[in-house]
Amino acid sequence: MGSPSTPAAGDTPAAPARSGVPASGGGTRSGPGDGAATGTAGGPDARRGIDRPRTLRLLRYVSGRLLTAAVSLFAVVVTSFFLFRILPGDPVRALTQDRAVTVEQMEAMRREFGLDQPLWQQFIDYCLGMLRFDFGVSYQYRVPVTDLLLDRLGPTVLLAGTGTLIAAVIGLALGTGSAWRRGSVMDRANTGVALTLWSVPSFWLGLLLIVALSSGAGLFPTSGMMSPGVTGTFNAAVDVAHHMVLPLATMVAVVYAQYMMVMRSSLLDEMGSDYLTTARAKGLRDALVLRRHAVPNALLPTVTLIFLELGRVLGGVILVETVFAWPGLGSLFYSGLKVPDLPIVQALFVVFAGAVIIMNLLADLVYPLLDPRVRS
Amino acid sequence: MVARQQQPRPRSPGRTAPSRWVGLLAAAGALVIGALPAAAPSAAAAETTGDDDTMTIAVSQPVDSLSPFVAQRLISTNILRLSYDFLTNYDAETNETIPGLAESWETSEDGLTWTFKIRDDVTWSDGEPLTAEDIAWTYTTIMEDEAAAKANGNFVANFESAEAPDPTTLKITLSERQATMLALDIPIVPKHVWEKVDDFGTFNNDKDFPVVGSGPFTITGYRPNQSVTLEANTDYWRGAPEFEKLVFRFIPEKDAQVEALRSGEVDLISGLTPAQADALQGEENITVNTASGKRFQAFTINPGARTQDGEEFGDGHPALKDKTLRQAIMRAIDKDEIVQKVYGGYAEPAGGYIPARYERYAWSPEGDERLDFDVDAANKMLDDAGYAMGDDGVRVSPDGDRLKLRMHVHNNRPDYVSMGRLMQERLADIGIEVDNRTVDPGVLSDALHNGKYDLIFTGWSVNPDPDYVLGIHTCDALPETPGTMRGDAYFCDRKYDELYDKQLAEDSDPEKRAEYVKQMQAVLYDEAVVNTLTYSNLLEAYRSDVIGSIQVQPDPGGNIWGQDGHWSFSMATPAAAGSGGTGLSAGVMAGIAAAVVLGVAAGGFFLWRRSATAEDRE
Numbered sequence: 001m002g003s004p005s006t007p008a009a010g011d012t013p014a015a016p017a018r019s020g021v022p023a024s025g026g027g028t029r030s031g032p033g034d035g036a037a038t039g040t041a042g043g044p045d046a047r048r049g050i051d052r053p054r055t056l057r058l059l060r061y062v063s064g065r066l067l068t069a070a071v072s073l074f075a076v077v078v079t080s081f082f083l084f085r086i087l088p089g090d091p092v093r094a095l096t097q098d099r100a101v102t103v104e105q106m107e108a109m110r111r112e113f114g115l116d117q118p119l120w121q122q123f124i125d126y127c128l129g130m131l132r133f134d135f136g137v138s139y140q141y142r143v144p145v146t147d148l149l150l151d152r153l154g155p156t157v158l159l160a161g162t163g164t165l166i167a168a169v170i171g172l173a174l175g176t177g178s179a180w181r182r183g184s185v186m187d188r189a190n191t192g193v194a195l196t197l198w199s200v201p202s203f204w205l206g207l208l209l210i211v212a213l214s215s216g217a218g219l220f221p222t223s224g225m226m227s228p229g230v231t232g233t234f235n236a237a238v239d240v241a242h243h244m245v246l247p248l249a250t251m252v253a254v255v256y257a258q259y260m261m262v263m264r265s266s267l268l269d270e271m272g273s274d275y276l277t278t279a280r281a282k283g284l285r286d287a288l289v290l291r292r293h294a295v296p297n298a299l300l301p302t303v304t305l306i307f308l309e310l311g312r313v314l315g316g317v318i319l320v321e322t323v324f325a326w327p328g329l330g331s332l333f334y335s336g337l338k339v340p341d342l343p344i345v346q347a348l349f350v351v352f353a354g355a356v357i358i359m360n361l362l363a364d365l366v367y368p369l370l371d372p373r374v375r376s
Numbered sequence: 377m378v379a380r381q382q383q384p385r386p387r388s389p390g391r392t393a394p395s396r397w398v399g400l401l402a403a404a405g406a407l408v409i410g411a412l413p414a415a416a417p418s419a420a421a422a423e424t425t426g427d428d429d430t431m432t433i434a435v436s437q438p439v440d441s442l443s444p445f446v447a448q449r450l451i452s453t454n455i456l457r458l459s460y461d462f463l464t465n466y467d468a469e470t471n472e473t474i475p476g477l478a479e480s481w482e483t484s485e486d487g488l489t490w491t492f493k494i495r496d497d498v499t500w501s502d503g504e505p506l507t508a509e510d511i512a513w514t515y516t517t518i519m520e521d522e523a524a525a526k527a528n529g530n531f532v533a534n535f536e537s538a539e540a541p542d543p544t545t546l547k548i549t550l551s552e553r554q555a556t557m558l559a560l561d562i563p564i565v566p567k568h569v570w571e572k573v574d575d576f577g578t579f580n581n582d583k584d585f586p587v588v589g590s591g592p593f594t595i596t597g598y599r600p601n602q603s604v605t606l607e608a609n610t611d612y613w614r615g616a617p618e619f620e621k622l623v624f625r626f627i628p629e630k631d632a633q634v635e636a637l638r639s640g641e642v643d644l645i646s647g648l649t650p651a652q653a654d655a656l657q658g659e660e661n662i663t664v665n666t667a668s669g670k671r672f673q674a675f676t677i678n679p680g681a682r683t684q685d686g687e688e689f690g691d692g693h694p695a696l697k698d699k700t701l702r703q704a705i706m707r708a709i710d711k712d713e714i715v716q717k718v719y720g721g722y723a724e725p726a727g728g729y730i731p732a733r734y735e736r737y738a739w740s741p742e743g744d745e746r747l748d749f750d751v752d753a754a755n756k757m758l759d760d761a762g763y764a765m766g767d768d769g770v771r772v773s774p775d776g777d778r779l780k781l782r783m784h785v786h787n788n789r790p791d792y793v794s795m796g797r798l799m800q801e802r803l804a805d806i807g808i809e810v811d812n813r814t815v816d817p818g819v820l821s822d823a824l825h826n827g828k829y830d831l832i833f834t835g836w837s838v839n840p841d842p843d844y845v846l847g848i849h850t851c852d853a854l855p856e857t858p859g860t861m862r863g864d865a866y867f868c869d870r871k872y873d874e875l876y877d878k879q880l881a882e883d884s885d886p887e888k889r890a891e892y893v894k895q896m897q898a899v900l901y902d903e904a905v906v907n908t909l910t911y912s913n914l915l916e917a918y919r920s921d922v923i924g925s926i927q928v929q930p931d932p933g934g935n936i937w938g939q940d941g942h943w944s945f946s947m948a949t950p951a952a953a954g955s956g957g958t959g960l961s962a963g964v965m966a967g968i969a970a971a972v973v974l975g976v977a978a979g980g981f982f983l984w985r986r987s988a989t990a991e992d993r994e
Contacts, residue, residue, distance in 0.1 A: 089818020090825075095440075095448055097817075098837055100844035103862060105529045108522050112577060140440050140449075141600070142580055151600065207631055215638035222636040228432075228603045228623045325627045327601040335438055335601075335628070340818070 069361040080349040087340050094339050135347035145343045156328030160313045163251035168306050171259025179267035194257035206250040206323035220246050223325035247324040267298035304363050311359030315352035429620040434633040434642040438601050443581040444563035445524040458942045459589040460563030468943035469931040471840045473558040487553040487883050492546040498613050500566045502588045508540035513567040523577035528562045553881040559841035592617050592946035617946045643922040646937035648915035650720035661921040667935035668733040669911035671837045676865035677702050679905050681827025689858045690827015695773035700761045702904035706747040707754035708806045718794040726908035728897035739894040754806045771807035780809040781830040784820045792833045825859045834864040850876050865906045872899045924951040
């Protein structure tokens with residue numbers, strides 16, 4: 001890593017858009033670094049204004065955010081339809097590739113998929129369906145896409161949720177430690193390892209883990225979510241946990257860096273603040289100063305980041321799920337793209353982008369509650 | 377610097393908040409990681425060695441449907457081959473047609489009426505007898521219901537009727553003669569179950585288990601995108617299979633499949649790359665099977681895209697209408713080089729259109745008709761035909777068109793990509809510049825169907841009955857309107873069509889039919905529009921500590937996965953018990969792992985504290 005003197009306040013990794021979610025729609029917030037940048041001034045003791053104008057302002061704030069989110073969501077729905085129509089290749093030909101089929105059979109399939117309709121008709125049907133949460137029928141699985149999404153949502157939420165939780169806890173702890181001993185060997189090692197892992201392609205890391213720990217050491221299953229033929233709730237839970245170790249490790253290794261770096265830099269910011277000097281002047285022990293005063297304030301940007309990332313992580317597990325054959329939304333997206341299975345990729349595009357939008361919205365709405373400065 | 381001076385310094389290093397955090401974390405992490413595998417060895421063991429009579433097969437495609445009427449994918453049709461029976465089968469060793477549900481058959485003189493005698497000793501897995509009525513109903517449903525025709529409609533396109541005058545007689549009336557009557561790859565379903573289905577388009581046959589069938593195995597479980605489980609049908613009329621259970625596990629990544637085989641999680645994998653096969657060769661308890669190819673790799677040359685009515689479209693290079701140029705292109709390509717450099721020797725250079733493994737139909741050019749690799753001969757052909765060499769080393773056609781050709785290659789097929797590069801080099805040797813477009817299959821398909829290409833890669837798996845792959849080069853396969861072509865070349869030749877009709881009508885004399893098929897390949901070869909390059913080997917590997925013996929088709933030299941029949945699974949025998957499972961048990965290994973993880977965590981923790989102390993001493 002760079003010279004020991006480099007880490008300065010605000011040197012967050014600029015939260016690169018590395019996840020698999022197509023960058024679109026979402027951007028109502030500019031980035032997790034913002035919170036840290038505002039962290040030096042003022043304190044939690046903001047004026048206690050009363051009243052009407054403030055409630056009104058809050059109302060305007062909330063409705064503004066809601067409107068932005070709705071508009072973004074609509075843009076995503078429209079984009080999802082046209083984006084994937086540009087994809088070259090005829091899904092019917094892709095599906096029947098290498099098979100003996102008659103022209104009549106192919107035409108029947110086109111009719112069934114609605115691909116014989118003019119584009120505007122398909123678009124209207126798509127939008128109307130969307131209003132009823134009806135994403136159409138998958139070309140390759142021949143079941144309603146909504147059913148597929150519900151089926152696969154659980155495994156993805158399990159993996160992405162647990163992964164985010166672990167990554168956040170590790171990131172917060174290491175970030176706090178690093179900031180507290182800025183410039184130490186441990187800090188430099190931490191930052192170096194975190195940034196290296198952050199730049200590692202997750203499928204490559206996944207394969208590496210499989211080679212080393214699955215087929216090599218025989219410790220974990222190479223892929224899947226459950227062994228066939230496992231019965232009983234407890235056994236099944238243990239089996240799933242066992243299957244989850246490697247995908248989880250891959251995911252956590254790659255994403256914890258951003259939590260760590262944000263926590264580190266925002267804590268560094270806080271550590272220069274006057275109120276900490278005051279706290280110490282009152283005779284409080286350093287550990288107490290850190291825990292009671294510095295960390296809670298520094299947590300703010302990190303918590304926002306966690307919210308924002310929750311949306312993105314949902315789509316970001318595409319590669320991890322594919323490598324480990326984890327039966328979630330990510331591997332579904334991959335299998336949909338290969339055909340292309342339009343109803344699936346459209347629906348997942350909306351779900352992934354929608355998750356980012358909704359998490360942005362939640363972050364926007366929760367932020368004033370956490371940080372009074374935003375309210376005024 | 378200012379910030380650094382203000383940095384608080386912990387007084388009691390061991391008791392600071394961060395180290396407590398880390399300690400807690402390390403402890404929690406170690407606990408979780410340690411607990412998981414320790415609690416799970418039962419699962420791991422069951423997967424690896426626990427059940428000797430289970431064969432687990434890795435597959436890379438998800439199942440599209442378990443309904444024989446709509447399932448299109450190779451994985452699905454392979455599973456359906458195990459759970460349903462067919463009218464006739466292909467012999468495991470010779471690939472010849474053998475009796476299936478039909479014991480014997482006869483044809484009327486005009487070839488339009490076929491009468492099959494159906495076995496009377498077959499029962500469905502629910503105990504009901506299987507009769508000719510079930511077969512007639514299956515065929516009739518495909519004929520009458522568009523949704524049910526999705527997968528196998530092509531087989532019955534010529535059917536007038538399919539009737540069952542009595543339980544052991546099936547009578548099929550045709551509108552035209554059809555030589556493929558003994559190659560009807562249609563799974564027969566039980567009428568008493570399927571007649572209750574309302575909509576064949578949406579019924580996937582994947583809710584009620586076990587699925588009623590009559591094949592050597594019965595589908596007993598299905599987890600979408602994860603696995604399909606089948607159990608042996610102990611009453612199977614050919615005799616019960618020795619493996620009690622088959623599990624097809626979905627693992628999309630090939631490298632992950634290889635690792636799963638190594639770890640013993642799966643027992644059979646297929647579709648290996650030469651590098652993967654080489655890596656597995658000689659590993660303990662793993663056998664690699666190198667099968668002769670069922671598939672050919674080829675490229676087609678755009679001779680001018682046109683519709684059946686003769687309307688020209690697209691923008692193929694005008695010089696490619698010249699057979700001499702097309703033949704010169706063939707002479708410039710070194711197929712042996714491709715076999716060695718692209719396939720590492722795991723392929724055969726291709727002669728005719730039908731892969732060499734189908735001995736009856738295989739054909740190779742002889743004598744003067746051969747267009748073997750010979751750069752000088754190719755250059756001379758072009759010189760003689762008036763293709764003048766330009767100053768830039770690229771020839772110009774007699775009409776003044778520079779010989780710059782677009783070549784479309786599938787970017788998802790590493791072998792094609794390498795082949796494309798080699799061809800680009802070789803064609804430069806004869807003054808043809810190649811614009812190598814390695815693209816998404818969808819882009820390639822669009823270019824083909826719009827006629828906007830010059831050279832395009834292709835490849836087909838060939839069935840024991842070659843009718844379909846031959847049929848896609850008849851004039852009838854040209855598009856009715858641009859974009860609706862059936863095959864992969866705008867080929868149309870009167871002589872070829874005549875031969876095609878003759879072979880299709882030759883339903884009583886297989887040798888004579890094969891003769892016509894060979895003549896068709898000679899026409900294809902000479903016209904040099906459809907050019908085969910190689911028949912690549914099928915590379916597979918299995919655990920020999922689980923699978924004792926497994927039947928290949930054809931035998932010898934055949935493949936295990938994707939057979940025209942169910943022989944690999946119905947005839948496989950488990951390895952003798954106790955041969956596997958050497959080495960440490962999963963539990964012990966898990967314990968070691970937990971200890972290692974704990975050790976690393978403790979080490980990290982110790983280092984952390986040391987560094988903290990060191991800083992305090994500053």
